[in-house]
Structure formats: C-alpha cells, structure tokens
Amino acid sequence: MTAEAEAHPDAQRVSLARADAETLAKTLRAVADPTRLQLLSMIVGSTAGEASVGDMAAQLGLTQPTVSHHLKIMLDDELLVKDQRGRHAWYSVTEARKTAIVDLLR
Amino acid sequence: MGVPLDDAHARSRTQQIAVLTDPDRLRLLSELAVDATQPLDDLAATSGLDIDIVHEHLDVLSRSGLIEPVPSTAGPRWRLTPEAIVRFGRLLVDTGPRNEPVRARSDHEPREETSPAVLPAAILRVVDQLAYRHDGSFSRETVAAYVAESYALLAEQAHITRHLPSLTSRFAQQRLEALATTTGLVLRGTPEVLFVCVQNAGRSQMAAALLRSLAGGAVHVRTAGSSPASSIDPDVVDALDEIGVPVAAEFPKPLTDEVVQAADVVITMGCGDACPIYPGRRYLDWPVEDPVGLGVEGVRAVRDDIAGRVTALVEELGVLSR
Numbered sequence: 497m498t499a500e501a502e503a504h505p506d507a508q509r510v511s512l513a514r515a516d517a518e519t520l521a522k523t524l525r526a527v528a529d530p531t532r533l534q535l536l537s538m539i540v541g542s543t544a545g546e547a548s549v550g551d552m553a554a555q556l557g558l559t560q561p562t563v564s565h566h567l568k569i570m571l572d573d574e575l576l577v578k579d580q581r582g583r584h585a586w587y588s589v590t591e592a593r594k595t596a597i598v599d600l601l602r
Numbered sequence: 603m604g605v606p607l608d609d610a611h612a613r614s615r616t617q618q619i620a621v622l623t624d625p626d627r628l629r630l631l632s633e634l635a636v637d638a639t640q641p642l643d644d645l646a647a648t649s650g651l652d653i654d655i656v657h658e659h660l661d662v663l664s665r666s667g668l669i670e671p672v673p674s675t676a677g678p679r680w681r682l683t684p685e686a687i688v689r690f691g692r693l694l695v696d697t698g699p700r701n702e703p704v705r706a707r708s709d710h711e712p713r714e715e716t717s718p719a720v721l722p723a724a725i726l727r728v729v730d731q732l733a734y735r736h737d738g739s740f741s742r743e744t745v746a747a748y749v750a751e752s753y754a755l756l757a758e759q760a761h762i763t764r765h766l767p768s769l770t771s772r773f774a775q776q777r778l779e780a781l782a783t784t785t786g787l788v789l790r791g792t793p794e795v796l797f798v799c800v801q802n803a804g805r806s807q808m809a810a811a812l813l814r815s816l817a818g819g820a821v822h823v824r825t826a827g828s829s830p831a832s833s834i835d836p837d838v839v840d841a842l843d844e845i846g847v848p849v850a851a852e853f854p855k856p857l858t859d860e861v862v863q864a865a866d867v868v869i870t871m872g873c874g875d876a877c878p879i880y881p882g883r884r885y886l887d888w889p890v891e892d893p894v895g896l897g898v899e900g901v902r903a904v905r906d907d908i909a910g911r912v913t914a915l916v917e918e919l920g921v922l923s924r
Contacts, residue, residue, distance in 0.1 A: 511648075512632040512694060517625040520693060524628075528619040530612035537612075541604015551603050595692060600619065601607065602688050602755065 526573040527600065531556065532566050537601050539576070539589055546579070546588040615689075621666045622690065626651060627659045631668060631682065632694040638672055638681035684756060684773030691759040724767040725753050731864075732774060734822070738792045740778060748781070749774045793919055794822040796865035798877050802827025802854035804835045804893045805871040808842060808905055812912040815847045820921035826861050828876035830854035835894055841901045845909075867919075886915075 512520065527533060534556060539547045553563040567587055570576045575593050579586045589597050607615070622628050629649050633640065642660075646653045660680055663669045668686040672679040682691070721729070729749045733742040752774040756766060795813060797806035806825040813823050831854045839849050855861075859878055862868060867884045870877050872892060879885065888911055893904040916922060 510695070511636045512629055514625065514629065517628045517632070521623050521625040521628055524619050525623045528616055528623055530609065530616045533612045533615055533619075534606035537607040538604045547603045555603065555606060599689050599692055600615065 523573055523575065526569055526575060527597075529566070531558070531562075532570060533601065535563065535566055535587075536570075536575075536589070536597055539587055540594070540598055540601060546586040548584045548586050550584065618666050618668060618689070621662055621668065624659075626655070627663060628694070630656065630659050631663060631686070631690065634669060634680055635682055635687070635691060635694040639679060641677055641679070684752070684769045685776065687759055687769070688755045688773070721750060721753065725749060725770055728753075728767055728771045728774065732771065732778065735792065735794075736778060738820070739782060745774070745778065748777055752777060792820065792822055793866045793921065794824065794864055795867045795869065795915070795919075796861055797823070797825045797869050797871070798827065798857055798873055799871040800828050800873045800876075800892070801831035801894070802857075803831035803833065804838050805890050805904065805908065807834050807849060807854075808838055808893075809869065809871070809888075809908050809912055811842050811847050811849045812905075812909050813916070814850065816912060817916050817919075817921055821916075821919065824861055824865065826855050826857040828857050828873040830856050837896075837898065837901045838893060838905075841893075841898070841905045844902075845905070867915075869915075 527536065535547075535552055538552055538555060539545065549560050549563050549567065553560045556563070567576060567578075571578060571587075574590055575597065576587050577590055579588070606612075622631065626649065630645060630651075633645055633648055640648075642653065642656055646656045649656065651659075660669065664671075664680070667683055668690075669680045670683050672681045729742070729746045732749060733740075733745040736745060749770060753766070753770045756769050756773060797809040797813075799806040802825055806827065810823045810825045813821060817823075833853065834849060842849055857873075857877065862878050862883070863880055865883060867886065868877060869886045869888055871888045871890045877885075888908070890907055890911075891900075891904055893901040896904065
C-alpha cells in the first residue's frame, strides 16, 4: 500500500450494513428539510435542551399547526420526545440521537 | 431557546442531508469513511452496485461537497471532505460494539475549552500558515480559535487517526471562508509570489525587492534559486540602491517543494525546468537576462526590464486597488 493508506480498517471500524443504511436513510429523510433543521437547532441550542411549539413558531414566523406538523414527523422517527406540562408541550432531542443531531447541524 | 440556523445554512445542510437519504449513497460514503484508498472497482464490488451507478453516486456526493478526490497515481480515489467527517462521520462508521448508542456529551463540551495554547506542534504550524495567509483579513487570534475548534471537532471523530493536521487545515480554511462570506468580508488571502532564478543572487532578488517596495504588505514575496549562490551580487544591490529600493537582508536560498507549494504565483527567470509544478498555482516565465558580469549599464537595463514586469504584475494582481 502507499503512504496514503490513511484508512486501513481496524477490526473496530466497520462500514454500514445494508439494513443500518436503510434505517439511517429514513432518519435523514425526517430531518432533510430546512424548517425541521431550524427547529432542531433551536431545541439543541437552548440551555435546558427543550423548546415549546409556541416559542418556536413565533421565532420562525410560522403558524403553530405548521410547526406541530414538522415536529410530529420527527417525533414519529423518535428523534424528538415530547413532554406535556400543563397547557404547553416541550420538545427535546432523544438522548441517544443528540450527538448525531448536533453533528448534523455543525 | 437557541437561535435557529439561518435560512441559507438550513438550505445548504438540507441539500447535503437529502443527498444521503439514498441508502446506496450512504453505504458508499460509509465505505469511503472507513477506507479512502479503495479503487472504484472494489467499491462497486463491496457495495454490490454497478460501476456506472457508483460513478453517478460519487458525482452527486462530490457536487454536494461531501467527498473530494484524493491525489493518487493509481487511478481515481475519493475521500470524505472535512465537513462530511464532522457532520456525518459518527453516523457512518461503527466504532464499537453494535447498537450501542453514541454517548451524548455533557453540556460542558470539552472542545469549547480547547485553547490554542495546548495544541500539538503540527496544529500550531497550521495556525501559523493560515494566519500568515490571511493576515490582511483575520487576526491571528481569530485564525487560532478556528483552527483549534476545527481540530477538536475532527479529533473527536475517533476513527480519524492520520492526516489530522492536513484535514484541520482544510476545514479551518473552509470555515474562515464561510465566516468571511457571512460577515460580508471579501476574503482575499494575501497572495504569495515566489521568484525563482538559478542563483537567487540577481534577478529574483531584484524582482522581490521591487515588488516589496511597490506592493508593501499587500503581497507576500519569497525568493529561491535552483542552485543558490553564496551571496547577493553587489552590482544588483547598487543598481537597486540607485532607485531607492532596499534589498531585504536576504541570502540566496535553495528551491524546495515547500516554498513552491506555499506560493500562489511562481515566476521563474531562466530556470523553468528546475521548478516543480503543482496544480492550482500560476506559473509565469519571465525571459530576463542574467545580470551577472554585464557591468553597471547592463545591470541597470535588467533592473528596468524587471521593474516594468513587476509593475504589470501588481496591476494584474489588483492588490493595491482593494
């Protein structure tokens, strides 16, 4: 091999299997939308790691139903979790997905 | 609540992510993340895809800024761009036992504290190079902060072990360019001009002195010789002194690959073949006579010839009108 042999696979490093690639593609479809990425950036960027529909809608200048529609897509893919507290629902990123989402937004 | 991504960034990231909603493309990118040295035939074989399809996917990935060609003499090779490594690296490579969720970092991310003072020597050299390159646009502190952060982001990706300094350099460069765009700054890295002649004792020294006096700090000037003499020709120093141009306290230096690689414009005078050619640089050959042994009048004529060419070069680089 040449000196460029940067990436000889160690035993530990494996590329994605077909099934994993399909799952990941599905998740990426759920976030492949500018509004959804903006919603994620607001949630991830908040100090408490959560944000409410009303606040996000106001910030983006969108209606609450529009924002709820986008949030539901991400809830369905288990990217987000919802915490209903009284009249307001707070959304945060699923713990196991946090690193990946933070990376995507860089 | 955090500040949302601005529209332009949200759109560009969406475009990149959309490209990866195809499982075959994801698998190809994942293969390249694990081993960027694979010939395309191997890539086709491991992914079970037709070679033409592989070409199409690679084309899409490359146009989205996710992969870039690797310089190689053994046929086309592709690797992930630093941006792709930072955004998708962890998703694409299994580094541990399967299905173990990647642990989220705590709120106090260590990378925020990566200070330029604790960077490895190779990364500090990257800071030096980029600070030098952008000294017209960004302070050294800004460059150092971007390099430190880029380095931390890439180093976090546990699967990157080699080429970290060069990856860091490319990534920091990209992000500085993006910063310049968002802040409305026109990023013009200070151009570096390299003058090369045989001995680095006459023509290249004159050209350098003339360019420095004309362009000041707007251009970085370096010189080298393919077989350097031991000192600068005194007639050359005199001829420049006559027109009020000081010769920098330089001594003749050998022509090395590094100085050529660092230059944006390489100007050879009588040693064209000895100068290594790198892509992306501009090469000019000035047919200027060697002043050695020409006598005072002859040296003056060479000086005036070079002065005319240097003036034209400064105009062409447009460095004084910005």
